[in-house]
Amino acid sequence: MQNAVPMSSGAAGKRAYDPRRRRERAEAERSETKTRVLEAAARLFVEQGYTRTTMGEIARAAGVAVQSVYNAAEGKADLLHLVVDRAVAGDGRPILVHDRPIGAAIAAESDPEQQVRMIADAICEVQERSAPIQIAYREAAAVDDAIAASVTAAHLRRLESFNAFIRMVPADRLRHSPEQAAETMWAIGSSEVFLLMRNTLGWDAAKFRAWLRQTLVDQLLTSNTGSIGDGHALTD
Numbered sequence: 001m002q003n004a005v006p007m008s009s010g011a012a013g014k015r016a017y018d019p020r021r022r023r024e025r026a027e028a029e030r031s032e033t034k035t036r037v038l039e040a041a042a043r044l045f046v047e048q049g050y051t052r053t054t055m056g057e058i059a060r061a062a063g064v065a066v067q068s069v070y071n072a073a074e075g076k077a078d079l080l081h082l083v084v085d086r087a088v089a090g091d092g093r094p095i096l097v098h099d100r101p102i103g104a105a106i107a108a109e110s111d112p113e114q115q116v117r118m119i120a121d122a123i124c125e126v127q128e129r130s131a132p133i134q135i136a137y138r139e140a141a142a143v144d145d146a147i148a149a150s151v152t153a154a155h156l157r158r159l160e161s162f163n164a165f166i167r168m169v170p171a172d173r174l175r176h177s178p179e180q181a182a183e184t185m186w187a188i189g190s191s192e193v194f195l196l197m198r199n200t201l202g203w204d205a206a207k208f209r210a211w212l213r214q215t216l217v218d219q220l221l222t223s224n225t226g227s228i229g230d231g232h233a234l235t236d
Contacts (some may be wrong), residue, residue, distance in 0.1 A: 030071075036062040037072040042083045045134045046187050050080060050140035077140070077147050084137050084154070085126060087130035096157065097122065098164035106165060112173040113217050115223070119165050120213040123189040128205060131198070132189040155186075162186045164219075173221050 040061035044053045055076055059066040073079035087099070097103070102122050109115045141148040164181040165176070174181050189212065191196070197203045198212070 021199045026166075029050055031069075033062075033064055033068050034072040037064060037069050037079070038083055038086055040085065041069075041079050042133055045080065045083060045136040050076075050136045051143060055079075066104050067194045077150075078146060080137065080147065082129065082151055084133055087133045088126055088154075090129060096161050096164075097126065098161045103164065112169050112221055116216050117213045118218050119162075119185065120189070121209065123160055124212060127191060127194040129192055131191050135195070153156075155156070158190075159183070159186045162189070170222075173224070175220055175222050184219055185216060188212070188219065 038060060039178070041058045043052070044057055044061055048057075053076070055069050058071045058079070062069070069079070072083055102118070105124075106115050106118050109118060137147070137151060137154075141151045159182065162185045163178070166178045166182045166185065167183075171178065172186055194208065197208050198205075203211070
């Protein structure tokens with residue numbers, strides 16, 4: 001009987017080519033590079049302003065080639081949009097605030113006053129995270145019509161989120177129509193008001209949060225006999 005020819009050790013030990021794993025590694029590397037670019041751009045836009053920052057400076061700060069910056073965004077304006085969206089959302093996922101877990105938590109809350117306080121807390125978190133880059137965003141809007149249009153669109157997306165939040169609050173507890181309530185929250189919770197209180201008046205984060213919580217409850221909701229408020233006094 002003829003003996004079987006043994007398989008060579010090289011053939012036995014060779015791993016099969018896996019294109020899926022190679023694609024996943026490449027995608028992870030692209031994602032990591034894009035994150036580095038966005039973080040560097042955010043830092044420079046805040047420190048230097050939008051107009052003074054160049055794509056080359058962003059590349060050097062990120063430790064990548066200039067072409068990698070253009071791979072992450074179509075240009076400096078598009079890069080600014082991505083940086084702002086990331087700062088507002090807290091991550092790179094294109095999901096509006098009201099569609100995130102905080103929206104479900106607010107909808108599940110049975111106390112209207114607590115719902116409004118939770119919305120105020122969400123506003124504070126977004127503003128603390130994004131207000132510095134919002135300054136650069138408005139600076140860029142002053143010199144670029146396309147960015148100015150994007151700022152307007154971002155304002156309207158915020159209003160969309162506030163309309164969604166207000167619809168979670170019982171209508172019989174609203175002081176005004178849902179539309180007016182959403183517009184009031186949209187204005188009071190804006191970056192402009194946040195920057196006035198935090199930067200111009202020098203309020204700390206805790207004082208701003210307490211003020212926003214109480215102001216929104218006072219402006220949006222009718223009084224409820226027996227309600228005792230949230231216990232946070234607005235003090236210096």
